[in-house]
Amino acid sequence: MPVGPGTPGIGGGTMTEAHPGNAGPASRRSAAVRAALPASGLAAAATIASATALTSVIAGLSWLVPIAVAVLLVAGTGSAARLLGLPAVVVGPCQLIVLLLGVTAMFAEHGIAVAVPGPAALDELHTLLLTAGEEIRTGTPPIGASGPIVLLTTLAVGVVAVLVDTLAVPAKAPAAAGLALLCIYAIPASLSNQMLPWWSFVLGATAFAALITVHGSHRRWQTFHRHRSAREAVAAAAPVPVTLMSLAVVLGLVSGVTVTSIGTVGQLPSGSDEQGGVSSGMGITPFTSLRGMLNHDEEREMFRVRGLEDDRQLMRAFTLDTYRPDEGWSLADRDSLPAGLPATEPLPVPGGASRSPDTEITIQPVGWEDVWLPVYGEPSSIDGIDDRWHYDTMSGTVFSEHRERPPTYSITTSLRDARPAELRAAEPDPGAPASVYTEVDDVDPRVAELAEEVTAGEESTFDQAAALWRYFTEDGRFTYDTSTAPPSEEAANDALADFVLFGRTGFCEQFASSMAVMLRAIDIPARVAVGFTSGEKQGEHRSITSRDAHAWVEVYFGEQHGWMPFDPTPLDDGRSTTPLYLEGQRDSSGREDDAAAQGPQERDGNTDDQAAAPPEDSTTAGNRVDAGSLPTGAPPTWSQWLAGVSLALATALGCAAVLAARSTSRLRRRPDGVRPGARYLSLAAPWLPVGAAACGVLGLAMLSWQLSGWLAWLVAVLAGGAVAPWLLREIGRRRRLHTLLSRRADAADAAWQELIAECADRRIPIGIADTVRDAALRMGEGGRLGADGQQQLHAVVTCLERSWYGPAGETSGDLAAAYERLRASLASAAPVDMAGRLFPRSVVGF
Known part of the structure; x- marks a missing residue:
C-alpha cells in the first residue's frame, strides 16, 4: 500500500513528506547549471587574471590570447557537459580533451581536420614542448613569446583552469582553487629579477575574491530561499562577502607594499644578481x-x-x-x-x-x-x-x-696561424689529451669506412683532418640550409649516418658534429666548439649578433700547438673563416668552395644560431612555429605510443564501466528476474573502473615523461593516490550490487550495507548501535525522502528482516527493484558533491 503523508512508518514513527520544491530532473539540472554559470565564469576570469603575472617572465602580451582562448574553451566545455547531465567525474576529462583539441588547432600544422591530434601532430607538439624546455633553460626572463613557449604556457594554464573549474563548481570549494592559482604566481615570483606587476596581483585577487563572494552568496541564498524571495535572499547574503572581499584586497595590497615584496630578487638557482637585475640577456645551449x-x-x-x-x-x-x-x-x-x-x-x-x-x-x-x-x-x-x-x-x-x-x-x-709544415710534424703527446676526446661509440660502420676512404693515403694528423675538411666544403657534396633533409629509409634510426651518407643538407651543428665523429673514428682527438663567427665591422668595433652563433671542429696537435679550428660548414655569406694553414689545402684543381653556392638562394641572412634563447622582444608570428634543436635525455618513442594507447583504453573502459552500471541498474529494476548472461556483466562491472583508472594513471605518467622523468613519477603517485578512495568505493559498491542482482541468500544484507555506505557518503549519521529501524528513520529524515522513497525504504527493511527471521534463504524478488528506486530517490533528494565522489566518506572516514 502506498505510504502517504502522515502514514505510520517503520518503528512506530511517521514517514515524512516528499521534499518540497522540485520539478523534474531535467529542470533541476538546467537550474543548477544556470546557478553555477557565475562561478564558472569567475573561475575562468580568475585563471586568466592570474596568468597575467607571467608578463614578468614572458615578453609582450600577445601570448595571453591563446591562453584566454584555452581557458574559455575549458569553462564552456564544463558548462555544456554539466547541462547535458554528464557525471561530474567525466566533465574534467572532457575539458582536458577539448583543451588538447584547441591546442592542436592553434599550434600544430598536421592535425587531422585541423584540431584532432594524430601521431604527426602529437610528435609536433612533443618537439615544441622539448624546444620550450630548452628555451627556458637557456633564456633569461623575460624570454621571448616564441611558439614553443606560448604552447607550454597555454597547456599549463589550461590544466590549471580545469582544476580551478572543478574545485569551484562541482566540488563547491573555491577556496581550494586559490592554491592552484597561487602556483601560477609562484613561477614568475621565483624566476623574475623584477617585482611582479601590481595590477596583475589586483586583477587576480579581485577575481578570486569575487569567486568566493558568489559562492558564499549562493550558499546563503540556498539557506534562505525556502522562506524569502530570491532577490531578498541575495540582498541579505551579499553584504558580508562583499565587505570581506574588499578588505582582503586592500589589506593584501597594503601588506605587499609595506611588509614584503611581490616577487624575488634574482633567479633560481643562482640567487641574487649583482648586475642590477639584468633581465634581457641570452645564452646558447651546450x-x-x-x-x-x-x-x-x-x-x-x-x-x-x-x-x-x-x-x-x-x-x-x-x-x-x-x-x-x-x-x-x-x-x-x-x-x-x-x-x-x-x-x-x-x-x-x-x-x-x-x-x-x-x-x-x-x-x-x-x-x-x-x-x-x-x-x-x-x-x-x-x-x-x-x-x-x-x-x-x-x-x-x-x-x-x-x-x-x-x-x-x-x-x-x-691569434697566430701555424704553418702546414708545422702541423704535419706535430704529433699528440702520449696520454694527451684526455681519453674523453678520442672516445666515440656506436658509429655506423658505413661512416667509419667513409672516413677511412676519405683519408686514405694521408699520413699525418693534419693531412687527414684537412682531407675530411675538404670532403665537407668542396665539390658541392653538401648543402648548407636552415633545416636538415627528411630522414631516409636507409638510415632513419641514425641521424649522423643519414646526414653524411644520404641527406647531406643541414647547418653548422650537423657539419661540425659529423666531422668530429669521423675524426675520432680514425683515432684523431677532436671536439666540437660552440661560439660565434667574426660578425660585421661597424666603425671601430665588430658587432656580433645572435645570428653569428656557430659550431666548428677543433683538432688536437700536441702541447706545442694545442687545439686548432677546422670549420667544415660551407657558408657563402662572407662569414666563413678559413685559417692560413688551410688556404693552400684545396683540391689540385684550385677550385674555391662552391658547395654553398648549391644551397638555397633565400637565406634572409639566417646563420647557424646555436639554439639561442629567444630575444626579449620577439613575438610569435602566428601560432604555428618551427621546431628547434632537441635536448638530450628525450624519452623513447614507445612512451608516446604507450601514453596514447593507455589513455584510449582508459576512455574505452570508462565508457564501458558507465554503460555496465546503467545496464545492471535497469536489470535490477526488473521484477521477473534476469537472464544468466546478465550476471556475467554484473560480475565484470567492479573491475572495469579498476582498468580505466590504471590505464589513465599510466597514460598521464607517460605523457608527463615527455617533459621529465621525475614529473612522471610524481604524476603517477598523485594521480594514483587521488583515484584510490573513489576506486575502493566503486569496487565495494559494484560487488554488493552484483550480489543483489544475483539474488543470493545474502542479497538483503548486501543491499543494506550499500545503503549504509550511501548514507555515510551523504553525512547522514547512522551509529553502529542503531537498530535497523532506527537507521531507517535516520535515512528517511537525513535523506529527505519523499513518499515513494519512504515506501521503497520500508520494502528494503522488510526484505532484510525477512531474510533474518524467515525461512532460510528466503529473499523477496522485489528487493532489487525496491533498492534501485530507493537509491534513485536518495540521489535526487540528497546528491553527493564532487568532493564526496572523489573522496567518499564511507572510505576515507571524514
Whole structure:
C-alpha cells in the first residue's frame, strides 16, 4: 500500500513528506547549471587574471590570447557537459580533451581536420614542448613569446583552469582553487629579477575574491530561499562577502607594499644578481643536434669587439666533448663543473717560447648572459672580471658557477696561424689529451669506412683532418640550409649516418658534429666548439649578433700547438673563416668552395644560431612555429605510443564501466528476474573502473615523461593516490550490487550495507548501535525522502528482516527493484558533491 503523508512508518514513527520544491530532473539540472554559470565564469576570469603575472617572465602580451582562448574553451566545455547531465567525474576529462583539441588547432600544422591530434601532430607538439624546455633553460626572463613557449604556457594554464573549474563548481570549494592559482604566481615570483606587476596581483585577487563572494552568496541564498524571495535572499547574503572581499584586497595590497615584496630578487638557482637585475640577456645551449631546424628569432646584438681590426676570428664560448648517438654532441655527464683555475690569474697556454706576439682584445657583452665567458684563441690573461670566473685548461673554456651577465673584459691572446709544415710534424703527446676526446661509440660502420676512404693515403694528423675538411666544403657534396633533409629509409634510426651518407643538407651543428665523429673514428682527438663567427665591422668595433652563433671542429696537435679550428660548414655569406694553414689545402684543381653556392638562394641572412634563447622582444608570428634543436635525455618513442594507447583504453573502459552500471541498474529494476548472461556483466562491472583508472594513471605518467622523468613519477603517485578512495568505493559498491542482482541468500544484507555506505557518503549519521529501524528513520529524515522513497525504504527493511527471521534463504524478488528506486530517490533528494565522489566518506572516514 502506498505510504502517504502522515502514514505510520517503520518503528512506530511517521514517514515524512516528499521534499518540497522540485520539478523534474531535467529542470533541476538546467537550474543548477544556470546557478553555477557565475562561478564558472569567475573561475575562468580568475585563471586568466592570474596568468597575467607571467608578463614578468614572458615578453609582450600577445601570448595571453591563446591562453584566454584555452581557458574559455575549458569553462564552456564544463558548462555544456554539466547541462547535458554528464557525471561530474567525466566533465574534467572532457575539458582536458577539448583543451588538447584547441591546442592542436592553434599550434600544430598536421592535425587531422585541423584540431584532432594524430601521431604527426602529437610528435609536433612533443618537439615544441622539448624546444620550450630548452628555451627556458637557456633564456633569461623575460624570454621571448616564441611558439614553443606560448604552447607550454597555454597547456599549463589550461590544466590549471580545469582544476580551478572543478574545485569551484562541482566540488563547491573555491577556496581550494586559490592554491592552484597561487602556483601560477609562484613561477614568475621565483624566476623574475623584477617585482611582479601590481595590477596583475589586483586583477587576480579581485577575481578570486569575487569567486568566493558568489559562492558564499549562493550558499546563503540556498539557506534562505525556502522562506524569502530570491532577490531578498541575495540582498541579505551579499553584504558580508562583499565587505570581506574588499578588505582582503586592500589589506593584501597594503601588506605587499609595506611588509614584503611581490616577487624575488634574482633567479633560481643562482640567487641574487649583482648586475642590477639584468633581465634581457641570452645564452646558447651546450648541445648540438643532428636533426631539426634553426630558430628564426629576431636578430639581436650580443657583443662589441675591439682589437681585431679586419682579422676574422672565431670566438669560442665552450667546447663539447661527448658524442651521443642519434642525438648530437654535449658536455660529459658531471655532477658539477670542473674546479678550474682562477681566470683572474695568468693562464697556461700551449706554444711556450714559439708563441707569437699577443693581441689585446676588448669584448663588451651587450646581450650576453650565461655561465660561459667567450674568448679568442688561447688567452694568457683576462682583465676586468672578478674571481667568480674560472678557466678549465682541458676544455679551454672560461666559466662561472652561476649564470650572469659579465662586464666589459679584455683578453691577451695569441691569434697566430701555424704553418702546414708545422702541423704535419706535430704529433699528440702520449696520454694527451684526455681519453674523453678520442672516445666515440656506436658509429655506423658505413661512416667509419667513409672516413677511412676519405683519408686514405694521408699520413699525418693534419693531412687527414684537412682531407675530411675538404670532403665537407668542396665539390658541392653538401648543402648548407636552415633545416636538415627528411630522414631516409636507409638510415632513419641514425641521424649522423643519414646526414653524411644520404641527406647531406643541414647547418653548422650537423657539419661540425659529423666531422668530429669521423675524426675520432680514425683515432684523431677532436671536439666540437660552440661560439660565434667574426660578425660585421661597424666603425671601430665588430658587432656580433645572435645570428653569428656557430659550431666548428677543433683538432688536437700536441702541447706545442694545442687545439686548432677546422670549420667544415660551407657558408657563402662572407662569414666563413678559413685559417692560413688551410688556404693552400684545396683540391689540385684550385677550385674555391662552391658547395654553398648549391644551397638555397633565400637565406634572409639566417646563420647557424646555436639554439639561442629567444630575444626579449620577439613575438610569435602566428601560432604555428618551427621546431628547434632537441635536448638530450628525450624519452623513447614507445612512451608516446604507450601514453596514447593507455589513455584510449582508459576512455574505452570508462565508457564501458558507465554503460555496465546503467545496464545492471535497469536489470535490477526488473521484477521477473534476469537472464544468466546478465550476471556475467554484473560480475565484470567492479573491475572495469579498476582498468580505466590504471590505464589513465599510466597514460598521464607517460605523457608527463615527455617533459621529465621525475614529473612522471610524481604524476603517477598523485594521480594514483587521488583515484584510490573513489576506486575502493566503486569496487565495494559494484560487488554488493552484483550480489543483489544475483539474488543470493545474502542479497538483503548486501543491499543494506550499500545503503549504509550511501548514507555515510551523504553525512547522514547512522551509529553502529542503531537498530535497523532506527537507521531507517535516520535515512528517511537525513535523506529527505519523499513518499515513494519512504515506501521503497520500508520494502528494503522488510526484505532484510525477512531474510533474518524467515525461512532460510528466503529473499523477496522485489528487493532489487525496491533498492534501485530507493537509491534513485536518495540521489535526487540528497546528491553527493564532487568532493564526496572523489573522496567518499564511507572510505576515507571524514
